[in-house]
Amino acid sequence: MVAENARNQNTAHSLDELLNDVPKNQTIGDNLIRAWNIINNDKYETIVCSVSGGSDSDIMVDICVRVDMHHKIRYVCFNTGLEYRATKDHIKYLEKKYRIKIELFEAWQHGMTIPKACTTYGQPFLNKTASEFISRLQKHNFKWEDKTFEELYAEYPKCKSALMWWCNLKPGKRNNISWNKWLKEFLIANPPAFTISNKCCEKSKKNISHKIKCDLMIIGVRKAEGGARASSYKNCYSQKDGETDEYRPLFWYTNDDKQCYEEYYGIKHSKCYTEYGLKRTGCCGCPCGRNLEFELEVLKRHEPNLHTAVCNVFKDSYEYTREYRAFCNEMNREQKIYYQITIDDFIK
Template sequence: MNNMLDYELTLFDRINVIRDTIKKYGEENFYISFSGGKDSTILHHLIDMAIPENKIPRVFINTGIEYKAIVDFVQSLAENDPRIVMVKPSRPIIKVLEEYGYPFKSKEHSCKLHEWQLGHHAPSIISYRDKERYGCPKILKYQFEEGFNMNISHFCCHKLKKEPAKKWQKENHKSIVITGMMRAEGGQRNTLSCILTNRSGKVIKFHPLAVIDKEWEDEFIQRNNIQLCSLYYPPFNFKRTGCKGCPFALKLQEQLDIMEELLPTEKAQCEIIWKPVYDEYRRIGYRLKKENS
C-alpha cells in the first residue's frame, strides 16, 4: 500500500469493530459463511486475530460445483480446525437446474426473465426489458419474445447455497452470519453496510470487510503469511473462485480457457452442467466465443 499508516489504522479499526460487535451480540450467535476463497480466508484469520480462541463455526457449503482445489483446501483446514463445518445441499445441481431453470447473464436478468416467463409483466420488468442503459442488453432482448423456450431463473444460488445455510443456521441456533463481502466488489455491494438488520431491527448479517479494498487484503496476506487455495497462485492465478463455470461470470471465456489447459476434467464437467446456457452464449456470441469463430 502507498501508506502503511492507512493499513495499520484500518487493521486497528476492523479488529475493534469485530471485537465490539461479537461481544455486543454474543459469540454463540455467530457463524462465518466460509467459501474457501480469498475473502473468506482473510475473514477467518482476521476474526482469530480479533478474538483469539473463538469457537465461531466456519460453514462451507459444498454445492457440488466448487473447484476441487477449493474443496481440498477446506478439507485440509478442517483436519486441524474443528470449527470448519462442511454442509451439502439436499439436491444435486442438475436436479435444481431442471426444476427451477438456468442462470443467464446475471441475477437481475435471470430474475426479471423468470418472472416474465411466469406471465408477470410488472412495470419494473418492462422497464428492464426496454431500457437502453442499465437494462437488458440489446443482444438479449429476444429472450422476452415468443419462441425463446429455455427456462431461466435466479434460484440456483438460493437452492444450493442459501437454503442449506439457513437450514444449518436454524438447526444450530445461530442468528447472525458473518460474511467476507466488500463494497469494492462493486455492483449492488457498493452501498454495503457493516451491519444488516431485518425489519424488526434484529441484526442478521455482519460484514466486517465491507470497507476493505483488494490492496489492503494483499498487504494483510503478505504481512501475516496467509496461505490461500492453490488456485490463487501460478499457474492458475485466479482472481475469484466461486462456483466453477457459473454463467454469471463476466470473464467466463477466460475462465474456461484456463480450465481447458489446466483443469480439463472440471472444464468438461462445466460443459455438461451448463450446456444449454453455454450453447446459447456461443450461438449469439455473448460471453463465449461465437460458434465457428
C-alpha cells in the first residue's frame, strides 16, 4: 500500500496534470474526468460537499480536493448528537491533511438532535420504510389486523398508503411489508407498545442540509452499497430544474474500485474502521443497522459513554428488534420442519 501523503494531494491545474497520476482502473479514470468536468463547470458557482467521516466520504473528499481547480467547494458535516468520537477526530484529521475547512452543523442549533427527535416523534425500527408506515398506522390507532384492504380502508379511510403497504399492494417489492419476512405476523402477534418513527435522521440531518443553499450538492452514495438510498438513483449525476443539482462521485465504484483508489492514493480511514473493526459507520447505534449487536459491543468496548447514550435513546427499539429477530428464527424453524414433513409424506 502506498504510504499516506506519498502521492501529491494538491489540486491539479489541468485535466492533463490530474491524469498524469492515476491507477490503471477504468472506473477511477473515467470518474476523475467526470468529476473534473462537473465540479469545474462554470454553471456552478457554489458547491457543497457533505462529509460524513465514513470510508466512502474519505475518497469523495480526496477526489474533490484533487479536481476543484477554482476552490469552489464548501465542505460541511453534521453532528446529529450521536457521533463516534473517532469520527469527530477524523474530521479534524481531514481538515489538516487537505488544508480545508469542514464546517460543522450542530443539530441542536440548526434542527433537532437524534435523542430529541426520538423523544418527540418516536424511535426507528427495522428500516426507514417500515418505520414510516408503522408510524402512520399508529397515528390512526391501527389494530394490527390481517384483513383485506377493502375492509381496512373502510375502517381507516385516511390511511390509504400505509394500508396498501400493510396489504402488499404498493408497486415494487421493497415498498411492501412482505419485503421484511415475518414482519406482518410479528406485528399482529406483538403490537408495538412504543411510538415508532423515522424522523430522527430527517430532523437531525436532512432538514438541515436542505437549508444549505448551493448550485451543486456532492454526496457519497455508491450503487454497490445497495439499500433504499442507493437504489433511488439511476446514475451519478442529477440535474434538477430550479433546484440544487446533485453529484455522486463514487456512484459507480465497486468494492474493488474503492480498494484500488485507497491503496493507490494512500487513503487513511477513521479508527472506526482501523481499530474498532466496523465495516460501515452510519448513524451511531441505529436500531436499523444490520450488525446492531456487533456495533453495540464495539461501542461498549471503545466508547462506553456513547454506548450508554444509545442504549437509553433506542432502548425500546433495541428490545423490539431482538424480539422480532427471535420471532423470525422461530418461524423459520417451524417452516423448515413443516417442509420436511411435507417431503417425508411424499417419500413414504
